[in-house]
């Protein structure tokens with residue numbers, strides 16, 4: 001795993017380009033996401049623990065928007081159900097290339113790991129196979145808002161009885177005071193992780209056009225509209241949360 005520190009926004013930029021999962025981001029991604037998303041290591045590890053409870057024999061586990069495969073690796077650490085395999089999907093060529101390198105390295109060192117297929121592709125164009133676990137770990141927020149319900153409906157239709165969708169997202173809050181407080185605390189989290197005011201401000205403007213968070217209420221309503229029967233939040237740290245949605 002690359003250990004390069006994230007300094008992508010450390011120098012003043014004449015114009016801040018829209019955030020993209022390109023080669024520069026790939027190089028620093030493990031450091032960036034750990035220092036930007038409160039609770040990220042806890043969410044990833046426990047996503048594996050949760051998945052082990054929902055995995056059904058001989059089924060597919062999806063890691064959608066897999067980046068460098070952190071969730072896939074947690075699934076490999078925790079799921080012991082017979083005949084499961086992982087399908088990891090990402091539309092960033094740079095992410096997919098590096099993800100395959102990491103996973104191939106693991107395959108050559110350890111036997112008996114869950115088989116993994118890494119697909120370079122758009123999750124909006126994916127034909128889903130019957131699945132027991134679908135992970136969307138900080139990916140739905142990058143999907144155009146008007147495409148989100150259709151994607152979740154297709155995921156719901158692919159889910160086997162006893163399975164689950166695990167959805168992690170940055171949240172916004174309908175209550176202005178709550179939103180301002182948790183946004184300020186997130187900035188404090190980034191500062192405590194060594195980001196400067198300039199880095200925080202430039203990253204904010206880079207993501208504002210490409211990443212559109214919803215509120216918990218919007219997530220719940222959309223998941224129910226997509227056909228899920230129950231939505232259970234299992235983790236929240238500041239303005240980042242993870243939900244279990246049951247078919």
Ligand SMILES: C[S@@+](CC[C@H](N)C(=O)[O-])C[C@H]1O[C@@H](n2cnc3c(N)ncnc32)[C@H](O)[C@@H]1O
Pocket residue numbers: 021033044064065066067068069070071089090091092095121122123124136137138139142143
């Ligand atoms: C914040 S990252 C996900 C982090 C990752 N799941 C983890 O836990 O480390 C979002 C990822 O979603 C991918 N992505 C965004 N839109 C996508 C789409 N339409 N199809 C496939 N992947 C997409 C991006 O390329 C990026 O790698």
Ligand SMILES: O=C(O)C(=O)C[C@]1(C(=O)O)C=C[C@@H](O)C=C1
Pocket residue numbers: 032033036037138170203204207211
């Ligand atoms: O909200 C922010 O400030 C973030 O940096 C969040 C976030 C995310 O949630 O995915 C945005 C882009 C990077 O992938 C890492 C973290």
